[in-house]
Each structure stands twice: as C-alpha cells, then as structure tokens.
Amino acid sequence: MSATMPGRLDRFDKATPWHLRDNQAPVEEEVTAFDLEVTGAIPPELKGRFLRNGANPQTGWSLHWFVGDGMVHGIELEDGKANWYRNRYVKTPMLANPGVDRTELALNTETFEFDLNVSAANTHVIEHAGRILALEEGSFPYELTPELDTVGAYTFDGKLTTAMTAHPKICPETGELLFFGMSYGIEAPFYTYYRVAADGTLVQATQIDVNGPSMSHDFAASRNHVIAMDLPVVFNLELAMQGGMPFRWEPEYGARMGVLPREGGEGDVQWFEIEDCFVFHTLNAHDDGDEVVVRGCRVPEMWVEGSEISMDAPANPEDAPRLYEWRLNRATGAVSEQLLDDRSSEFPRVPDADAGFDGRYGYTMNILQKDGAGEVVKYDFANGAARSSHVFPAGHAVGEPIFVPAAGATNPDDGYIMSIVHDAPEDSSYFAILDASNIEADPVATVKLPQRVPSGFHGSWVADAE
DSSP: OBOOOOOSOOTTOTTSOGGGSGGGSOOOOOOEEESOOEEEOOOTTOOEEEEEEEEOOTTSOOSSGGGSOEEEEEEEEETTEEEEEEEEEOOOHHHHSTTBOHHHHHBOTTTOOBOTTOOOOOSEEEEETTEEEEEOTTSOOEEEOTTOOEEEEOOTTTTOOSOOOSOOEEOTTTOOEEEEEEOOSSSSOOEEEEEEOTTSOEEEEEEEOOSSSBOOOOOEEOSSEEEEEEOSEEEOHHHHHHSSOOEEEOGGGOOEEEEEETTOOGGGOEEEEOOSOEEEEEEEEEEETTEEEEEEEEESOOOSSOOOOOSSOOSSGGGSOEEEEEEEETTTOOEEEEEEEEEEOEEEEOOGGGTTSOOSEEEEEEOOOTTOOOEEEEEEGGGTTEEEEEEOOTTEEEOOOEEEEOTTOOSTTOEEEEEEEEETTTTEEEEEEEEGGGTTSOOSEEEEOSSOOOOOOOEEEEEOOO
C-alpha cells in the first residue's frame, strides 16, 4: 500500500502534525551557495566541512518525524571563510519511490526478510577511513562524496549483513569504528556487534543474545568495553505492516545493559538489570577500575500508547530526557544509578578525543525553553556535572552541539562548539560557532545560510586531511 499523502500542509497551522510544522517542515529545494556572509571571525584553523543529517520528506508528508527522506546539509570552512553551503537528498530506493510505504518496498512477505538497501538514510552522517556515511538504524549505510552526492549503499566489502546503527563510535586511540546492527524481525539473532579497523576493514562480527527485537537506537563504548542496551521499547511486526513507527513500550520486557570486552565473544557479555527506562542517546562511557560508567539522556518510559514524538515540554517535567549516570560493577554485578541534572537536555556529545575515556566536559542542547530560546549546555564532570550554558535569543532554536578542538589546545575545552540555529522571528537559519571555553559569551562567528534549515538530527565535523 502507499502512505496517505494529503500534500504539503500549512507549516504554521497548529493542526498540522508537529513533525511537519514550523521549522520541522521540509524544504523543497536542493541549494548550492558560495561565499557565505560571515559575522565575526571564523577561526582560521577550522578547515573542513560541518555536515548534518535530518528528515526531509520530498512529498511534504510523512507519517512520523523519523521516517522522512534523508537530507544532508553541509557548510565548508577554510581560511576564515565560509566557502559554500549545500543541501542534498541521499538517493535511496525510498526517495525513488515517493509515497510508497517503506515496508512495502523492503519486506519480503514470503521470507519476512527486509531489503537493507531500502533506507531513509536520515539520522546521522560520519566520516571514517576516508568515507562519508549517511546512517539510519534500519538499513545499510549510504556513502556520500565530499560534495554530498550519493555514491550508494555501503556494506564494508559485503561483510555487513545487518542494518547499521546511526550512532557508531570511533576510538580516538585505535581509530576503530565500533557499531552494532539490529534485525527487526521475528527470529534471532537480533543484535550483532561489529568492529572495523582504522583502515575501514570489518574485522569482527559478534552476535549478542538479547531478549527480542527491542529498539536499540544507541549504545556506548569505553576504551576496553562496549555496552549494549536492551530496553523495553519493542518492535511490532503488525504495526510495521500498518506503516509509521512499529515500536511500543513493553514494561514486562525488562531493561538491562550488557558489557562486552571490545574484542570479546558472545559468551563474554555480562548483563546488568537497570530500572525501566529508554535512552535514545548516550553521552559517553569510560572504565573506572571494576566499574564501567555510562552517561546518557534517560526517559522513564515512552511510546506507551502510540509512537508520537515532539520536542514540546511534557506535562510532567520528569518525563523529559535528562542526563543520567549508570555505574556497572563487573566484579560484584552491582548497579548504581543517579540523575545528574534535573533539567531537560538531549543530543549529548563529547569531544571526539574523549570518546571512551573519562573526559572532563560534555555538551547537550536544551529543547524545552518556553520562549523558544535554544540553549547549549556544558557539563563539567570534574565538578559534579556542574552546568553552564549559552542561551540564544528568544525564538532561536539550536541543534546538536559539535565540539571541534582549537589549534594548539592545552585545556580540554579549548575549542569551538558548532551548530545550526533557526531564527523563528526571521524564519531563517544560521551557523553558529561558540567558544567552548567561554560558553556564555557571544558567538565567535555566525554564518548566514541561504535558506531555512529544518530541525534535524545528528552530524559531524569532517576536518580536511593534513
């Protein structure tokens, strides 16, 4: 069947679904613009591309925020200038078949196997081993050129046999790419952990026995371990046949985290029962003696009756995502959990150099300001997760914060925070660069973008090769 498509809706009409309203609404054109207008001074050491992915349904309609066609936005910086802006669709079978339900395209109704080339490719974009990959957890990754043209689905020379998470981790010490793949079907194995060498060779695929096809959007990795999350949001094939998001909250499923040595086998997983919750995104993990410490943005439950999602403030503030910490003791099997911040935040990131290590700082965005003012939050874990922030003007909504180190950095926060900001009063967008060591200060520089950039998901800074 084809998805019901009412056409393009009025993005300012409050009756329009949240994910198609205001700045969530898609843009219609692929644009290329050069020599962008800069206010302030772009640090000259910033040479590369800021890339960010998001859902942008080409028909103007989608059943859910998470299923729109992937569109990557890019800004190239060099020698204190903003050379260009581009936005390009990721060319997938879904884009080639507008309005056709994903399940119809992907599901073999005789074998109940999914064609993993069918993808929205709309969630994240990373660079590893010289390849730029657009990611979405239900499919193979899609390779892009530096100019954001689509090369095609990528399977690590045919060694990838499952979908790939949208949230892989890159070890700053070894250069390894760590990720997992979920198989949302009716038979095990549901979860496979992969390790890719720095040169891009897939060298490990380990099946992990989880309780069922739970939704694992993210995981965590320390220097020595990977941490799988087996949480009570579970795939439902009947819902998948109806279109939309095929997941529901099932508290009887239970909640646990599994710790696996990075090069370990299936029998090496140690499971830890935790309080029921869901975690879309982890901040980081590190080893602390016998303990593996995991930090992430936790909600107590989600999708109990439906799969609607928005960034509007919930009626109960405790239902919003908040920064949390789990300590998993491998020697005793004990678990300790604590709330690190009682205020909401999401889209957590750490400096790439701290991934898997006990870095001092982490960054998130606050999405629930009453006046629409975006906030980039900086946490200092050497001081009890002390919070400082940069608050943008009213109506200026910020996206995920990406840290980029400064040249000659001597302190862990010597660097810059990059993000795309939507100016609702002007209905325009700009690229902001903040001083991470002085987060409350005015932006170091802003770059005016040639069109509105819809609220999106995740991205990366891809530095030029030295």
